[in-house]
Amino acid sequence: MSIKSKSILLILLLAGFSLLLVYGWGPVLQGQNEEDLTELPEVETDEGLAELIYQRRSIRNFTDEPLTQEDVAHLLWSGEGITVDGVSGPTRSSPSAGATDPLEVYLVAGEVSGLPAGVYRYDPVDHDLELKQEGDYRAQITDAALGQAALREAPMVVIIAAELARTTASYGVRGERYVYIEAGHAGQNINLMAHKRGLGTVLIGAFDDQEVQNVLSSEPAEPLLLIPVGHAG
Numbered sequence: 577m578s579i580k581s582k583s584i585l586l587i588l589l590l591a592g593f594s595l596l597l598v599y600g601w602g603p604v605l606q607g608q609n610e611e612d613l614t615e616l617p618e619v620e621t622d623e624g625l626a627e628l629i630y631q632r633r634s635i636r637n638f639t640d641e642p643l644t645q646e647d648v649a650h651l652l653w654s655g656e657g658i659t660v661d662g663v664s665g666p667t668r669s670s671p672s673a674g675a676t677d678p679l680e681v682y683l684v685a686g687e688v689s690g691l692p693a694g695v696y697r698y699d700p701v702d703h704d705l706e707l708k709q710e711g712d713y714r715a716q717i718t719d720a721a722l723g724q725a726a727l728r729e730a731p732m733v734v735i736i737a738a739e740l741a742r743t744t745a746s747y748g749v750r751g752e753r754y755v756y757i758e759a760g761h762a763g764q765n766i767n768l769m770a771h772k773r774g775l776g777t778v779l780i781g782a783f784d785d786q787e788v789q790n791v792l793s794s795e796p797a798e799p800l801l802l803i804p805v806g807h808a809g
């Protein structure tokens with residue numbers, strides 16, 4: 577190759593590299609053309625649901641200010657509460673594949689005004705709490721979750737658990753996927769409701785299943801998510 581050809585090749589390479597620096601790899605890799613792109617309207621994030629979604633972020637430090645029974649009621653209801661009448665009976669606050677409703681929601685109460693410390697099961701139909709274990713189980717839950725301090729600091733922890741068989745009975749192995757998706761929906765509802773009430777949350781998935789199951793005692797539901805809730809510290 578002549579020196580002239582080499583120089584032209586070098587210039588072309590440098591020009592190509594400069595274009596990549598300016599416009600990034602994205603359009604090149606995805607083969608995007610300007611004329612294929614449609615700009616979307618701005619999202620107004622200063623009110624309503626859009627504001628809640630925009631403002632939500634994980635909170636892992638909490639003050640020791642107790643929560644109220646109003647907080648408990650709103651948070652548990654937003655996870656798995658009864659809402660309007662649907663096709664196959666009362667609908668829940670989050671969607672469920674075939675309305676099989678596999679989720680069970682538990683409360684590990686530490687500092688909730690007027691509510692003795694304990695592990696409770698939320699009954700969505702009657703919208704009440706059934707005491708399962710008496711005492712403060714936050715330290716045990718923290719140990720079960722690799723010592724994550726958010727669980728010890730928070731006045732309460734919501735546990736989203738599930739009886740997978742309720743859904744796999746209709747959908748086979750694929751039903752497992754549906755249950756995990758549903759747990760995510762319930763978790764985000766709780767996140768947003770907490771934020772709406774001026775509280776903070778984080779979803780915690782890193783824990784020892786058996787150790788959390790021990791806190792739930794003989795309950796048949798498997799724990800899927802731990803959600804400490806409190807006033808941001």
Ligand SMILES: Cc1cc2nc3c(=O)[nH]c(=O)nc-3n(C[C@H](O)[C@H](O)[C@H](O)COP(=O)(O)O)c2cc1C
Nearest residue numbers: 632633634635636721724726778779780781782783
């Ligand atoms: C399924 C799942 C499991 C998670 N597990 C943990 C966890 O064990 N510990 C933790 O501190 N955060 C956990 N998170 C929170 C993520 O770290 C957090 O959402 C992520 O860093 C993004 O930050 P943001 O929530 O503020 O947007 C989990 C989130 C999800 C969705």
